[in-house]
Amino acid sequence: MSAILQMSSARLVQALLVVLVIGLASFAMMQALPGDSAYRIAAGRYGYDVMDAQVAEAVRLELGLDQPVLQQMGRWLTQLATLDLGRSLVSGQPVWQEISGQLGASLLLACSAIVMSLLIAIPVGVLSGLNPGGKMDRLSMALSVSVRSIPAFALAVVLMLLLAVQFKLLPVAGYGEIRHLVLPSLALALSLAAVSNRVLRDIVVEAVASPWFQFSRTKGLSQAATVRRHVARNVAAPLVAYVGVQLALLIEGVVIIESVFSWPGIGHALVHAIFERDVPMVQGAALTLGLLFVALNFGVDLLCKLIDPRDRVAAS
């Protein structure tokens, strides 16, 4: 138990550091970008048919962008201390209100993609690993390589053409119903599964070659029973750890997939906020993604501890 407490407090310190570093770094990076931020914000708000220098100056005055940079930074930090992320410079809405909605959409997409990728990777990886060099193994190798070598954007368009346009089984894009979730999740899941099924396959191959596997077969257990009783748990720990590593890939993929499928998520919002120099939104979105990453890693650690009893056994 104390191990978990120790781990939690370490992660908490990490989270605080992440907040500080991301907040300061994103502020500094936004300041360092070329171009006048009043012009960019005015551009984001009003579009090119209305925006001009006069509008940009009005925005500068309204938002106090002529104030010294340190003063602006200080204001953000004091706001943050009271858990206030401020308001979006473009839409005028509270940042947290905008992000909370987008975060839900992104989490939904990410979770559904992970579940779908495991549903693909586990059977394919286990079957390939149980019979290395077999038909299944070679086929999954070829498919994995080809899927992984297609950029996420192109894969998404191929899926749209096939499943939505050709067979009209699913909608091309949109948000709000379960069926809208399937195509973007599948596009992400295929990229993720293309790697994780190979990782899983290698772990299974290793397990099958291990003495304990041979022993359980020798004592008379069937292959299926051995896999269920012994291989599953041994394989689960490294697999969960690997899924943790994939989270970084997932967050990156979400940005592209969200924009292709018009999914109103946080990745999509972050890209827009950067273009529009919406500093509070960039800070808010980057913070949320950073903290999310810490939280998910914490979850992965906990899960690994739960699956792998060796530490607990050693402690007792």
Added chain:
Amino acid sequence: MFPKLLIALAIGITTTTLHAADARTDIRIATPWEISGSDPATDGFIFLRMGVMETLVSTDANGTLQPGLALSWQAAEDGLSWRFTLRKATFHDGSVLSSGDVAEALTRAADNPGPLNDAPISQISADGDDVIVTLDSPYGILPAVLTHSSTVIPASTSADETGESLNLIGTGPFKVDSLSVPQSMTTSRYEDYWGEPAKLSGASYLAVKRAETRALMAESGDADMVHTLDPSGYRRLGDVDSVQVQSVAIPRVMLLKMNAAHPLLDTPTARRALSLAIDREGIAAGIMRAPESAATQLFPPALQQWYDKTLPALQYSPEKASEMLASLGWTPGEDGILVREGERFSLTLRTFPDRPELPLVGAALQDQWRQIGIELEVSVSNFSEIPAGHQDGTLAVALYARNYASTVDPTGAVQSDFGVGGGDWGAMNWQAPEVAEAVSTIAASAESKERHELIRQVITQIHEDLPVAPVVWYQHTVATAKGLQGVVVDPLERTYGLQALSWSE
């Protein structure tokens, strides 16, 4: 055998869904424009197009002013005030449209960016059932300005104490049921609409930034009306049986802005030479996929009063361009780039990717100008770099799209572009006081006898001096489902015409 069975099954499912679609009464629209909130200054155009909110003055497809929420309007003898008489209408929450609501909404519009902000307004007030707009100087194009989407009238309850827009109560034929910023909105028919109620039961709006995705949505039937297709999507959809594509000339022009004080561009001869080296027909056919869209003068024929068919068309002649540059003392250097007294003919063009064709046209210009010995660097960035460069004087040339009919009458845009000192989206350092004077006279009076002659004078001088050189006139592309009846594409981009739409039996 098995694959055949699968295909048959898929076709079976497809046809069943299509039959089901015939009974539909709503419509799904996909466009590239995201909804940022409910403020008329930033999102009024979406609420106007979707028939949620309305303006005092409306237009028909030809750009002729029509009664909107105002039944009639009248200027005072001295032209310093206008009286608008309102029609009887109710907001979606059941409250009656009052002159107070209108005065409040217009005052807010005049304080926010938009064409009403540029008008010489001193006060907007309610007078009984009428609304009075008081001016500092005559402004004949005021009714035309009141067709602009930033002047839509929401209920006054729509704003909080700070004037920030909170909800979406309008007077239009459709009321908002749900709004999910920035992507989607659903509306339903407003039964107590002052005019004829809509035939459709409702409409949904989805902002889809990527042109590829929008085209696929039209093809798969996920969207019944898709606005703004990229050239390849437009061609592809032309071959799809269930979809109808339309391309309509709109008063939007792709322009090349040239800094008239730049040492390489400070004579009309130099600017004309650059214009002569642009293969407009090639760009129109190859990039825009609409050969008829090559610009022959600044304003397109759709802007009837501002289009002069007697003007000689802008030509393409690299040979003549080279001769003109030679007459200015430019001679080819070792690498083929022109030089004069040790200076290279090298320019930077600013453009932006929000309209995907702009960087492509920028690259085409780079190639076409290279043939006459001009080195062009294309800088693709945020569009605000163009007004920023105009203000700090660092801009040499810029490529962008300009809408000359956001208020129906292009006078307002022409005045800000070619008036005194030029404009962020118009002339830069161009000395033409007589044009500025002519434009302000045109703006003051919408009906004077000399108006036509003054317009002629303005367009002729722009055509000869080329402070901006038009490249192509835009086509607005729309894909609609075949079963949809009553589709009219508004060249002014004010409305999607939802009120007149219905599904065929």
